[in-house]
Amino acid sequence: MLFGRRKARASVRTAAWHAQVCLALYAPFSMTANTGDQTWHPDTVVGASVEHSEHVGELLESLVLDLASDNDLTALALQAAQPTIGLAHLRPNWVAYCDQRALPQDDDQWRAMAREWPSPETVNQWPHCERARSLTQDLTQRLAELHTALVAACGSDITATPRARMGATAA
Secondary structure, three states: OOHHHHHHHHHHHHHHHHHHHHHHHHHHHHHHHOOOOOOOOOOHHHHHHHHOOOHHHHHHHHHHHHOOOOOHHHHHHHHHHHHHHHHHHHHHHHHHHHHOOOOOOOOHHHHHHHHHOOOOOHHHHHHHHHHHHHHHHHHHHHHHHHHHHHHHOOHHHHHHHOHHHHHOOOO
C-alpha cells in the first residue's frame, strides 16, 4: 500500500508542477496578485485573461481530471473555472473587436500580440470591458489562491527567483 501512496503523491506533485508551468505561461499576473506587485497594467491583464482563457480553461480541466475529487486542488481549480468560462465566452467578441482595430498589414502574429498586450484605450473602448474586468479580477484572485496551493502541493514555487527559493532577502 505504501507504493500506492507514493505514486499518488508523485502524481499530485506532477500535476501541481505542470499547472504552475502553465499558469506562468498563460496567467503570470495571477502569481503576484497577493504580493502587491504592480508589474501588470490592469487593462493589459484583462486583454491577456480574455486571450488566454481557453488555455487556462484547458489547464484547469486537466488538473481536475488528474486529481482525485476529494483533493483540495480540485475544488480550487473548479472555482477558478467559473470566471474562466465567462472570459472564454467573451473571447470571440474580443478577437473580432481587436481585428477591427488592426491595420491591413498586420499579420496573425501581430494581431495575437495586440490581443494579448492591448493598449489601455483598446480595452476601455471595448463594449464588454466592464464584464471582462470583473471576471478578470475574480479569476486573478482564484488563480492566486490556486497558485498558493500548487506551491504547497509541489513543494516549490517555480516562479520564485533562486534567492527567494533559498529564503534570502534582497540586499
